[in-house]
Amino acid sequence: MSSVCFINRCYWPDSEATGQLLTELCEFLAPRWDVSAIAGQPNWETENESFVRSGVQTRNGVAIHRLLHSQLPKSQRFARVRNLVSFTLAVRRWGKTAGKDFVAPIYESSSAERNGKTNGKSEIIVCETDPFLLPLVVGPMARQRKARLIYYLQDIYPDVAVAIGVAKNSIPIRFLRSRLKAEYLRAECIVVLDEDMRRRLVDWGIPKEKLRIVTNWMDCSTVTPIKSNNPFRMEQRLDDHFVVMHSGNMGLTQRLDVLVDAMKLVSNQVAERHVTLALVGNGAKRKELEDQSAGNDRVRFFDYQPRDTLTESLSAADLHVVSMDAAITGCLAPSKLYGILASGTPVLAIVPKGNAVWRLVEKERIGWNVEPGDRNGIAEAIRNALKMERCKLKAMGERGRALAERLYDKQICCESFEAVLNSIG
Numbered sequence: 291m292s293s294v295c296f297i298n299r300c301y302w303p304d305s306e307a308t309g310q311l312l313t314e315l316c317e318f319l320a321p322r323w324d325v326s327a328i329a330g331q332p333n334w335e336t337e338n339e340s341f342v343r344s345g346v347q348t349r350n351g352v353a354i355h356r357l358l359h360s361q362l363p364k365s366q367r368f369a370r371v372r373n374l375v376s377f378t379l380a381v382r383r384w385g386k387t388a389g390k391d392f393v394a395p396i397y398e399s400s401s402a403e404r405n406g407k408t409n410g411k412s413e414i415i416v417c418e419t420d421p422f423l424l425p426l427v428v429g430p431m432a433r434q435r436k437a438r439l440i441y442y443l444q445d446i447y448p449d450v451a452v453a454i455g456v457a458k459n460s461i462p463i464r465f466l467r468s469r470l471k472a473e474y475l476r477a478e479c480i481v482v483l484d485e486d487m488r489r490r491l492v493d494w495g496i497p498k499e500k501l502r503i504v505t506n507w508m509d510c511s512t513v514t515p516i517k518s519n520n521p522f523r524m525e526q527r528l529d530d531h532f533v534v535m536h537s538g539n540m541g542l543t544q545r546l547d548v549l550v551d552a553m554k555l556v557s558n559q560v561a562e563r564h565v566t567l568a569l570v571g572n573g574a575k576r577k578e579l580e581d582q583s584a585g586n587d588r589v590r591f592f593d594y595q596p597r598d599t600l601t602e603s604l605s606a607a608d609l610h611v612v613s614m615d616a617a618i619t620g621c622l623a624p625s626k627l628y629g630i631l632a633s634g635t636p637v638l639a640i641v642p643k644g645n646a647v648w649r650l651v652e653k654e655r656i657g658w659n660v661e662p663g664d665r666n667g668i669a670e671a672i673r674n675a676l677k678m679e680r681c682k683l684k685a686m687g688e689r690g691r692a693l694a695e696r697l698y699d700k701q702i703c704c705e706s707f708e709a710v711l712n713s714i715g
Contacts, residue, residue, distance in 0.1 A: 293324035298418035301329035305594035307625045318704040320351030330377045374421030385431040422447030429473040442481045445622035453617035478714045483623035484646040490620030507703035508628040515634030516605040523606045531564040535607035538626040540573035544613045552668035604633035613640040616662040631694035634687035656690040
């Protein structure tokens with residue numbers, strides 16, 4: 291049985307999408323591969339999930355090596371930088387000590403688990419980009435051990451930081467980009483999420499043939515449309531409301547402040563309707579958004595919802611928001627889109643004109659497109675959704691659900707990733 295080792299800060303029990311996706315991928319592969327995951331501390335823990343904070347445990351056939359690192363508040367820029375550097379250094383230390391053989395243990399007994407016994411050496415290392423400095427330590431580590439290496443990019447740094455204005459395209463940033471490019475060129479291949487990300491890396495000078503596209507996904511068997519008698523709507527007293535929802539990270543790239551401002555315009559013109567903006571999740575910008583929304587009872591905040599009730603919370607929306615800063619096309623792809631489609635809900639895509647999400651929404655007729663920063667356009671799209679006949683709104687959601695089943699289901703996308711592993715294995 292071949293072995294594969296994934297390295298990424300975010301993994302179960304973290305509620306963030308990247309951690310959930312990696313967990314699902316590892317567990318999908320576990321019946322046919324020896325799978326291990328090198329992970330850090332979760333940003334947002336799921337209630338009632340017990341885990342080993344430091345050391346090794348197994349879950350659903352995956353050996354999880356959990357590393358300690360700093361966990362300062364993400365709302366502070368310096369703290370975020372320290373956290374990502376801290377985890378990167380933790381991976382480096384792990385590679386020099388416990389991880390020197392890149393083992394992928396599958397424990398055969400509780401005593402073996404306690405003693406940390408393993409049964410094989412990893413043949414393939416998959417390095418993700420949380421944090422984006424990981425390739426600088428994982429690349430040399432993999433070469434030293436003659437392991438085959440794949441980079442799996444959920445985002446492209448430092449381009450994201452430059453695009454949203456937290457860094458300038460200065461000499462140090464250009465040097466960092468050149469260092470990352472050098473590491474990417476030495477990998478067996480690089481997995482990206484869509485054509486826009488591949489195009490950006492080609493512009494970096496990465497050969498197109500080295501780049502593989504595997505989209506993110508949603509498990510369509512666990513997230514299904516619940517549009518009548520929805521438990522989340524009833525519990526939160528939203529059953530008679532038109533719910534506009536953003537579910538996921540409230541970070542630097544979503545520009546949710548514009549969405550909150552746009553809701554004021556909607557509220558002013560449809561006062562007779564119960565219109566609610568539900569912001570579900572957490573992130574560096576949540577406190578600012580809460581302050582911005584103070585006194586506006588049409589904006590409500592909810593914590594990340596448990597995985598086993600995700601189908602209820604996602605289906606509770608009448609209109610789901612996917613939001614991206616205008617400058618980050620090709621830097622990342624919003625994974626929340628696939629849960630939205632699986633829930634059978636129309637999409638309000640606040641994205642740069644012509645990017646991958648815009649093209650998909652337009653081609654498949656599953657919602658509305660508005661360019662980032664256009665408060666009036668966002669408000670107008672919400673009003674159009676409010677005025678649309680229920681049968682037409684329902685048809686949009688049904689087209690999205692069919693699309694998710696056809697292209698973006700977990701089984702389909704995880705099989706695509708396994709095909710990448712097999713192609714170099």
